[in-house]
Amino acid sequence: MLDKKKCDEIIALINREVVPAIGCTEPVAVALCVAKAAELLGTLPESLNLRLSGNILKNAMGVGIPGTGMIGLPIAIALGALVGKSEYALEVLRDVTPAAVEEGKKYIADGRINIKLFENAPSNLHIEVVARDKEGNQATAVISEAHTNFVYLDRNGEVLLKKENEKKCGADMDSPEDPKLDLKTVYDFAMQMPFEKIAFILDARKLNKAAAELALSGDYGHSLGSTMKLKGAELFGDSPLEHIVSYTSAACDARMGGAQIAVMSNSGSGNQGICATMPVVSYAEDINADEETTARALMMSHLTSIYIKQSLGRLSALCGCVVASTGASAGLTYLMGGGYNEICSSIKNMVANLTGMICDGAKPSCSLKISSGVSTALMSAMLAMNGKCVTEAEGIVSDDVDRSIHNLTSIGREAMQETDRAVLEIMTNK
Numbered sequence: 001m002l003d004k005k006k007c008d009e010i011i012a013l014i015n016r017e018v019v020p021a022i023g024c025t026e027p028v029a030v031a032l033c034v035a036k037a038a039e040l041l042g043t044l045p046e047s048l049n050l051r052l053s054g055n056i057l058k059n060a061m062g063v064g065i066p067g068t069g070m071i072g073l074p075i076a077i078a079l080g081a082l083v084g085k086s087e088y089a090l091e092v093l094r095d096v097t098p099a100a101v102e103e104g105k106k107y108i109a110d111g112r113i114n115i116k117l118f119e120n121a122p123s124n125l126h127i128e129v130v131a132r133d134k135e136g137n138q139a140t141a142v143i144s145e146a147h148t149n150f151v152y153l154d155r156n157g158e159v160l161l162k163k164e165n166e167k168k169c170g171a172d173m174d175s176p177e178d179p180k181l182d183l184k185t186v187y188d189f190a191m192q193m194p195f196e197k198i199a200f201i202l203d204a205r206k207l208n209k210a211a212a213e214l215a216l217s218g219d220y221g222h223s224l225g226s227t228m229k230l231k232g233a234e235l236f237g238d239s240p241l242e243h244i245v246s247y248t249s250a251a252c253d254a255r256m257g258g259a260q261i262a263v264m265s266n267s268g269s270g271n272q273g274i275c276a277t278m279p280v281v282s283y284a285e286d287i288n289a290d291e292e293t294t295a296r297a298l299m300m301s302h303l304t305s306i307y308i309k310q311s312l313g314r315l316s317a318l319c320g321c322v323v324a325s326t327g328a329s330a331g332l333t334y335l336m337g338g339g340y341n342e343i344c345s346s347i348k349n350m351v352a353n354l355t356g357m358i359c360d361g362a363k364p365s366c367s368l369k370i371s372s373g374v375s376t377a378l379m380s381a382m383l384a385m386n387g388k389c390v391t392e393a394e395g396i397v398s399d400d401v402d403r404s405i406h407n408l409t410s411i412g413r414e415a416m417q418e419t420d421r422a423v424l425e426i427m428t429n430k
Contacts, residue, residue, distance in 0.1 A: 002188055009179040010189050010303070011197065017306050018273065020207060021090035021265040023066040024256065024362040026059035026315075027076035029147040029268075030127055032092040034077050035084030037131040040139035040155045045081055045131035049114045052128075053121035054424045055315035061427060062363035064221070064258025067096035068104070071258070077113050078104035081131070089148050091262060117428075124315040125268075146314060147268040181307040182402050183347070187340050190300040195292045198299050202291065204264035205298065208251050208277040211263050215250040220257030221364030224371060225250020240286045241378055245371045248278035252367040266302055266324060267309040271366055275324035276301045279374045280331040289335060300343070301331030311409040317420035318412030319357040321366075325373030326350040332381040344401040345389035349380035351404045352390035352397050355411060360423050 060073045083100045084092045127143040142152035153161040216226050228246035236242040251274040265273040280301050284294040305327035333346040392399045396407040
């Protein structure tokens with residue numbers, strides 16, 4: 001049984017990592033940093049100079065910006081300066097209007113924005129913004145290591161905030177106050193906590209299901225979700241697999257397509273929040289699971305994802321759907337009646353399958369990768385419930401589930417760094 005202090009720490013961790021976000025979190029984090037710099041300056045900046053880590057550039061180049069009908073960083077930066085409010089955190093672009101978009105287009109056309117790659121940035125997630133006005137006043141804001149983590153602020157050389165970077169580029173994302181997790185701790189928490197203490201996780205269902213339903217009734221991204229809903233039954237039948245893929249990919253379609261709607265994120269990523277939520281929600285509805293069972297499955301999924309990200313890092317060359325769909329597989333296994341041993345098996349089955357899927361930025365086609373992840377999650381859970389598990393003799397899987405997870409994250413964090421550089425070079429030279 002977990003002690004109260006550890007349980008309180010885990011609840012606080014979840015409340016930090018599972019939060020609403022409007023739009024892809026990388027360009028939104030840039031808009032947040034710009035908004036803070038503009039607020040410090042006290043006026044609309046005459047110029048904005050930005051230095052961004054490679055992973056921020058990669059994840060912000062091709063994604064739709066909510067409420068704009070546009071893609072990429074310039075419009076996110078312009079709107080951050082024009083209407084962004086830093087108090088909104090990852091909902092910084094909540095107040096975007098058509099008039100603001102038109103003003104943002106003019107701001108871009110006037111050449112006020114300068115973006116540069118920050119070579120050898122201190123973190124894979126690093127944003128520096130210098131804002132200047134017509135009189136020569138200057139304000140600087142820096143976000144590093146986490147999407148809302150301001151580490152430096154100044155105005156005209158007066159330092160207002162300065163945090164020392166606690167970790168080097170590519171290191172673990174967790175801060176010193178975060179509880180150290182292993183899978184047994186995750187399982188015990190999800191299974192043992194009183195329902196009323198974890199019922200808040202059902203908010204993820206509300207937000208992410210609303211995003212899915214919006215996309216199913218509209219035309220966002222590549223419309224994979226609505227295509228699966230309309231055509232998938234012909235190939236897959238009216239089945240849990242079709243429901244899981246259509247609902248999960250639809251929510252991603254909406255988010256990557258620039259819908260002005262909040263989703264519940266996980267570890268700084270809306271797509272990871274969607275991927276950790278919608279397969280569990282869809283299957284729970286199919287089997288008529290009650291609220292408590294659904295909440296425990298969602299907690300198992302989200303907290304497993306958080307645990308894996310602790311050793312992977314916020315941004316990496318490994319697609320985030322690998323992490324979140326592994327969490328989803330754990331939640332699905334629980335909904336199928338599995339216990340700790342079966343959940344361990346489902347996770348090892350996932351590690352054996354999806355390891356190596358690259359992240360080549362946030363974009364509408366992320367829905368395709370998510371559909372691969374969640375269909376694999378269902379398959380891995382099904383195998384686990386049938387007593388089947390990939391063995392230690394196969395690939396990077398170990399008998400110990402935590403060792404298997406860390407084998408996965410060490411590949412994504414360290415071994416794939418050259419892959420990350422190659423992907424960014426290809427994307428920036430097209």
